[in-house]
Amino acid sequence: MTTELETQIAKYQKWRENLRVTLEAYQAWLEGHGHADIQRSLRIYDLVESLKSDRVILAFLGEFSRGKTELINAIFFSGYKQRLLPSDIGRTTMCPTEIFHDPSDEPYVRLLPIETRKSEESIGSLKDKPVEWVTIKLEVDSQEEMAKAMASLAEVKVVDVDEADKLNLLNDSEFVTTTVIKQSSGKVEIPCWRHALINFPHPLLKNGIVILDTPGLNALGTEPELTLSMIPSAHAVMFLLGLDSGVTKSDLEIWQQYIRDSVSRRIAVLNKVDLAWDELKDDAEINASVERQLDETATTLELSREHVIALSAQKALVARIRGDTALLAKSGIETFERMIADEIIPAKQQILRAAVAREIGGMLESSMASVRSQFEATTNELKSMSTLGDKNRDLAKKLLAKFEEDKARYGRHMESFNT
Ligand SMILES: Nc1nc2c(ncn2[C@@H]2O[C@H](COP(=O)(O)OP(=O)(O)OP(=O)(O)O)[C@@H](O)[C@H]2O)c(=O)[nH]1
Numbered sequence: 001m002t003t004e005l006e007t008q009i010a011k012y013q014k015w016r017e018n019l020r021v022t023l024e025a026y027q028a029w030l031e032g033h034g035h036a037d038i039q040r041s042l043r044i045y046d047l048v049e050s051l052k053s054d055r056v057i058l059a060f061l062g063e064f065s066r067g068k069t070e071l072i073n074a075i076f077f078s079g080y081k082q083r084l085l086p087s088d089i090g091r092t093t094m095c096p097t098e099i100f101h102d103p104s105d106e107p108y109v110r111l112l113p114i115e116t117r118k119s120e121e122s123i124g125s126l127k128d129k130p131v132e133w134v135t136i137k138l139e140v141d142s143q144e145e146m147a148k149a150m151a152s153l154a155e156v157k158v159v160d161v162d163e164a165d166k167l168n169l170l171n172d173s174e175f176v177t178t179t180v181i182k183q184s185s186g187k188v189e190i191p192c193w194r195h196a197l198i199n200f201p202h203p204l205l206k207n208g209i210v211i212l213d214t215p216g217l218n219a220l221g222t223e224p225e226l227t228l229s230m231i232p233s234a235h236a237v238m239f240l241l242g243l244d245s246g247v248t249k250s251d252l253e254i255w256q257q258y259i260r261d262s263v264s265r266r267i268a269v270l271n272k273v274d275l276a277w278d279e280l281k282d283d284a285e286i287n288a289s290v291e292r293q294l295d296e297t298a299t300t301l302e303l304s305r306e307h308v309i310a311l312s313a314q315k316a317l318v319a320r321i322r323g324d325t326a327l328l329a330k331s332g333i334e335t336f337e338r339m340i341a342d343e344i345i346p347a348k349q350q351i352l353r354a355a356v357a358r359e360i361g362g363m364l365e366s367s368m369a370s371v372r373s374q375f376e377a378t379t380n381e382l383k384s385m386s387t388l389g390d391k392n393r394d395l396a397k398k399l400l401a402k403f404e405e406d407k408a409r410y411g412r413h414m415e416s417f418n419t
């Protein structure tokens with residue numbers, strides 16, 4: 001079943017592809033008519049490349065166990081008829097995970113060992129060094145193999161406190177220990193992986209969506225690259241909260257520290273709305289208490305009310321796996337997907353359109369002016385030739401034929417230029 005989000009993203013991808021083809025046609029026109037120069041060609045080349053690699057990054061943030069991964073499973077992976085990415089009570093996702101599609105490579109899960117934290121190298125530069133990563137090939141047709149590979153995202157190991165310290169995973173303050181889960185007698189539990197990349201051929205990902213799943217607060221602080229570069233470059237952040245717990249102190253800390261001032265498009269999701277489906281209450285009572293929670297959340301986060309929505313990721317996943325349309329509608333996930341489709345995608349399109357106009361708007365104007373002036377010059381010559389009259393009828397005839405041809409050619413140029 002194709003969701004509205006998938007349709008909208010496919011439309012956006014088509015628009016972007018048309019834009020790229022048009023730019024290439026313009027470049028060919030410039031070359032064919034002697035208007036191309038290195039600077040112009042480079043600008044068009046850069047623009048075409050940026051259109052090819054354009055991505056819409058959606059980041060999922062929030063304290064642990066709010067249901068970030070469950071929501072991703074419900075939106076993207078329900079086709080697998082099971083919970084694909086590990087989602088469980090307590091801390092589950094142990095490292096930031098980027099999910100995307102790269103058609104030039106086979107599907108994979110690529111994991112960066114936590115030990116790479118000892119070197120100065122950034123995750124960004126390590127992405128260019130596949131040898132530093134552990135790669136697991138994804139058997140996309142096997143549910144079992146897929147789930148096994150994805151389970152790595154939750155892997156942890158026990159190390160000496162010294163080792164954790166060397167990896168810079170111990171924080172000065174007891175209360176904000178980073179990714180470490182304290183254990184007794186000088187041992188601590190740490191994540192096995194520092195970062196994960198999943199290359200997966202899903203329709204939404206194929207059309208340029210990139211998902212960033214993150215672990216809860218304690219892990220957010222450990223990787224400055226995540227907070228300084230990856231989150232701010234996201235086109236939208238989905239901030240997950242639990243309907244039962246509302247906005248807790250640590251939720252608020254994440255919001256204030258990493259989201260509020262870093263990203264302009266933010267949606268707060270009050271997940272686990274199914275916990276409010278109390279059989280001893282009627283629908284009106286349930287709706288009223290959910291509404292109250294939504295209002296309070298909007299006020300606390302200083303977010304407009306329409307950007308706070310309640311849903312149940314778990315029920316949405318179950319509904320999609322079982323094909324239960326009534327439960328799917330009740331889960332509220334479709335409202336959320338519609339919001340991404342109606343707001344975030346058009347906003348991204350607007351940014352891209354403005355960037356293209358800024359880059360080559362002037363160039364197009366000058367091409368247009370030059371075609372126009374050439375056309376005018378030819379028309380004027382044609383006029384003066386026709387006034388020569390009988391005296392040079394033969395010559396005039398020949399020239400006239402030539403100018404008619406020139407005129408037709410410019411007409412054709414105009415046509416291909418307009419295309
Ligand atoms: N009742 C209910 N439980 C949910 C819902 N969404 C998620 N859960 C459960 O909450 C637990 C945590 O979900 P996760 O998706 O692992 O949460 P997370 O935010 O990814 O947590 P970390 O990976 O630890 O940061 C799991 O047991 C889910 O099944 C929901 O809508 N309703």
Ligand SMILES: [Mg+2]
Nearest residue numbers: 068069092093
């Ligand atoms: Mg998770």
